[in-house]
Amino acid sequence: MTKRVLLIEDEPNIIEAISFILSRDGWEVATHSNGHDAMDAVRRRSPDLVILDVMLPGKSGFEILRELRDDPETDGLPVLMLTARGQNKDREMAEKAGASRFMTKPFSNSDVIEAVRDLVAG
Amino acid sequence: MARDTLTGSRIRERRIMAGIRQSDLARDVGISASYLNLIEHNRRRIGGKLLVDIAQVLEVEPSLLSEGAEAALIATLREAAADAMAAAPELDRIDEFAGRFPGWAQMIADTHRRLGTLERTVATLTDRLAHDPHLATSMHEVLSMVTAIRSTAGILADTKEIEPEWRNRFHRNLNEDSQRLAESSQQLVSYLDGAGDAGASLTLPQEEVEAMLSVRDYDLPFLEAADFDADAFVRDCAELTSDSSRTMAAQTLRRLHGDVQAMPGDRLHETLAEVGDDPLAIARAFRVGLAAVFRRLAVTPESALPRPVGLVMCDASGTLLMRRPLEGFPVPRFSAACPKWPLFQSLTRPARPIRQRVEVTGRDALQFDCFAISEPVGRIEFNADPLYHAFMLVMPASKRSANAREVGSTCRVCPSRTCEGRREPSILVDGI
Numbered sequence: 001m002t003k004r005v006l007l008i009e010d011e012p013n014i015i016e017a018i019s020f021i022l023s024r025d026g027w028e029v030a031t032h033s034n035g036h037d038a039m040d041a042v043r044r045r046s047p048d049l050v051i052l053d054v055m056l057p058g059k060s061g062f063e064i065l066r067e068l069r070d071d072p073e074t075d076g077l078p079v080l081m082l083t084a085r086g087q088n089k090d091r092e093m094a095e096k097a098g099a100s101r102f103m104t105k106p107f108s109n110s111d112v113i114e115a116v117r118d119l120v121a122g
Numbered sequence: 123m124a125r126d127t128l129t130g131s132r133i134r135e136r137r138i139m140a141g142i143r144q145s146d147l148a149r150d151v152g153i154s155a156s157y158l159n160l161i162e163h164n165r166r167r168i169g170g171k172l173l174v175d176i177a178q179v180l181e182v183e184p185s186l187l188s189e190g191a192e193a194a195l196i197a198t199l200r201e202a203a204a205d206a207m208a209a210a211p212e213l214d215r216i217d218e219f220a221g222r223f224p225g226w227a228q229m230i231a232d233t234h235r236r237l238g239t240l241e242r243t244v245a246t247l248t249d250r251l252a253h254d255p256h257l258a259t260s261m262h263e264v265l266s267m268v269t270a271i272r273s274t275a276g277i278l279a280d281t282k283e284i285e286p287e288w289r290n291r292f293h294r295n296l297n298e299d300s301q302r303l304a305e306s307s308q309q310l311v312s313y314l315d316g317a318g319d320a321g322a323s324l325t326l327p328q329e330e331v332e333a334m335l336s337v338r339d340y341d342l343p344f345l346e347a348a349d350f351d352a353d354a355f356v357r358d359c360a361e362l363t364s365d366s367s368r369t370m371a372a373q374t375l376r377r378l379h380g381d382v383q384a385m386p387g388d389r390l391h392e393t394l395a396e397v398g399d400d401p402l403a404i405a406r407a408f409r410v411g412l413a414a415v416f417r418r419l420a421v422t423p424e425s426a427l428p429r430p431v432g433l434v435m436c437d438a439s440g441t442l443l444m445r446r447p448l449e450g451f452p453v454p455r456f457s458a459a460c461p462k463w464p465l466f467q468s469l470t471r472p473a474r475p476i477r478q479r480v481e482v483t484g485r486d487a488l489q490f491d492c493f494a495i496s497e498p499v500g501r502i503e504f505n506a507d508p509l510y511h512a513f514m515l516v517m518p519a520s521k522r523s524a525n526a527r528e529v530g531s532t533c534r535v536c537p538s539r540t541c542e543g544r545r546e547p548s549i550l551v552d553g554i
């Protein structure tokens with residue numbers, strides 16, 4: 001069965017590139033680009049994995065992650081966090097909020113593929 | 123207080139520096155060479171006329187020999203010692219060190235101070251990186267573009283078979299993103315260039331304001347002009363290198379301008395001649411508030427005053443703001459001050475004038491008259507608690523009093539043993 005990934009990111013060309021490489025890798029990719037109703041999008045799509053950017057318009061990725069973890073339906077969902085700041089503080093915050101994995105921009109395509117494969121397999 | 127036991131060492135040091143032989147110096151001041159030798163090895167006490175005579179031959183101030191130049195130097199050395207984690211300097215021999223190797227001691231003190239400045243620079247820069255929203259936004263923009271480009275370029279390079287529509291699309295994206303990257307990196311560069319202002323302001327704004335006042339010896343005759351333009355003045359002032367110090371200086375100068383207008387120099391001199399430097403009498407003569415008198419005296423040149431004055435000002439958080447230093451009354455630069463200062467008492471009793479004799483802890487135990495008052499800042503409103511600024515005028519006491527309150531400058535360098543207000547241990551060793 002095809003695995004579904006939901007990419008929550010606001011930069012259109014990053015969305016396009018990641019969607020492309022993940023589709024080529026056999027994923028069914030859905031995208032969403034703002035923070036406000038990201039939770040609704042997750043519930044509606046019920047993906048196998050979420051890729052979540054930290055800086056989103058409307059609501060920060062950390063807040064969304066916390067809501068995901070507080071909801072019994074999504075508390076076990078693998079979440080790959082993307083951030084443009086590689087500071088330890090961000091990493092700590094992501095870990096505390098329950099991120100399954102953390103990736104710093106700019107990442108390579110193979111990094112992304114490796115990470116999502118790991119997350120869904122493990 | 124066995125601190126003056128090194129007068130002899132200082133004499134010896136100075137004599138050798140001056141290239142004078144022991145026997146010559148002894149002859150010049152009319153004592154035997156062997157007696158001078160005992161003095162130089164701190165085995166005979168020396169004072170009075172003989173000390174003055176020796177100082178004269180050595181061409182130094184007698185106080186330099188009796189107290190050493192090192193009171194301030196020793197304080198800095200102590201701080202340096204306190205900050206030295208690994209090494210354990212011989213604190214009990216700090217006097218001897220400063221007395222015997224003044225150059226080396228000065229070098230350590232200078233290095234210590236420089237270290238402090240550099241630490242502040244690093245903290246400022248770190249703060250800026252962590253908290254500057256503009257910089258964070260620019261960096262985020264640049265990194266997003268780089269991510270998109272890297273990913274898109276990776277696709278174009280690695281995907282063997284790619285539909286022409288996709289290829290065109292990715293080429294277009296690359297083009298777009300590289301243009302945006304160029305723009306945002308240019309913005310970043312011009313921001314960093316334009317931040318030259320912030321880069322220069324690595325000294326505290328308060329320090330620059332103080333420098334602005336002190337290079338003018340706290341004499342600001344231009345404030346006599348009714349149409350003094352504080353903003354124009356700070357724009358052209360070389361000591362003020364950042365926007366924040368200029369803003370702070372303009373604010374200070376505007377307030378001082380008001381004070382000088384209320385108490386112009388010529389009339390102030392007449393009043394000083396008439397009633398002396400009693401702040402209350404001056405306030406009554408001009409029908410102005412005490413705080414205004416304190417500030418006015420603080421921008422009066424020392425030559426026009428019966429005795430030197432110092433001023434310290436703080437806000438309700440106790441943060442020290444404007445100040446005019448006064449010899450013998452040490453005011454900490456960056457650390458918090460002594461909570462026993464009348465300045466801080468006045469914050470708990472707003473608008474009530476306080477006059478108190480204080481004795482500064484330490485070997486000299488100098489006494490000062492402190493006058494303090496706090497006044498509300500900004501407009502007053504019904505049923506709203508005002509914020510206060512407190513001011514303290516400090517003058518050297520003319521006669522010693524038995525009822526002086528013991529105060530220090532800051533806990534770290536205060537030898538007081540019984541102070542209830544102590545925040546942190548003193549770095550002074552026992553027995554000093």
